Amino acid sequence: MKKFIKIDPKSQDYSRISDQRGVYIIALRDGCDIPKTQNQPSYELYEGLRVLYVGETNEGLNARINKKHFNGTAGRSTLRKSLGCLFGYKLVPRSKNKPDDGKTTFEKCDEMKLSQWMRDNLIVYYAVVLDDIDSAENELINSYSPPLNIQKVPFDNNQNFRDELKALRQKR
Numbered sequence: 001m002k003k004f005i006k007i008d009p010k011s012q013d014y015s016r017i018s019d020q021r022g023v024y025i026i027a028l029r030d031g032c033d034i035p036k037t038q039n040q041p042s043y044e045l046y047e048g049l050r051v052l053y054v055g056e057t058n059e060g061l062n063a064r065i066n067k068k069h070f071n072g073t074a075g076r077s078t079l080r081k082s083l084g085c086l087f088g089y090k091l092v093p094r095s096k097n098k099p100d101d102g103k104t105t106f107e108k109c110d111e112m113k114l115s116q117w118m119r120d121n122l123i124v125y126y127a128v129v130l131d132d133i134d135s136a137e138n139e140l141i142n143s144y145s146p147p148l149n150i151q152k153v154p155f156d157n158n159q160n161f162r163d164e165l166k167a168l169r170q171k172r
């Protein structure tokens with residue numbers, strides 16, 4: 001696997017994140033946790049931190065991590081949508097012009113609270129991948145079984161948590 005670069009959103013500037021395509025790991029900062037649910041997830045560790053989510057992007061790591069995950073909306077980030085649903089934020093239609101298209105996000109005040117929580121509680125690791133990005137992501141997902149990843153994950157001990165998360169993401 002590629003060499004990962006660590007970014008602490010609480011103290012480091014996002015402009016340091018590469019604009020190239022690649023993969024990334026989102027981990028919980030030491031001492032931080034996601035909201036409790038009926039089915040608690042288990043975690044694999046990367047550099048001693050609990051891996052929460054793994055992703056890949058062809059559009060550029062900075063655009064994906066910075067603009068969509070940490071400063072975006074749940075309508076453009078499955079990570080944000082999953083976290084917000086765990087916090088109990090109410091899903092609302094993403095478009096006022098198409099309220100019944102099934103695409104959702106959170107109210108602006110909840111999106112702002114979520115962005116702050118993410119900066120305070122999460123750590124990012126990223127690696128530029130110029131060749132087979134899908135294989136790189138699959139390798140990470142298979143190695144870390146991140147509880148907030150819903151797709152491409154093998155059946156494992158986080159399945160009950162993921163089923164609960166999927167149900168929360170369907171509520172409006």
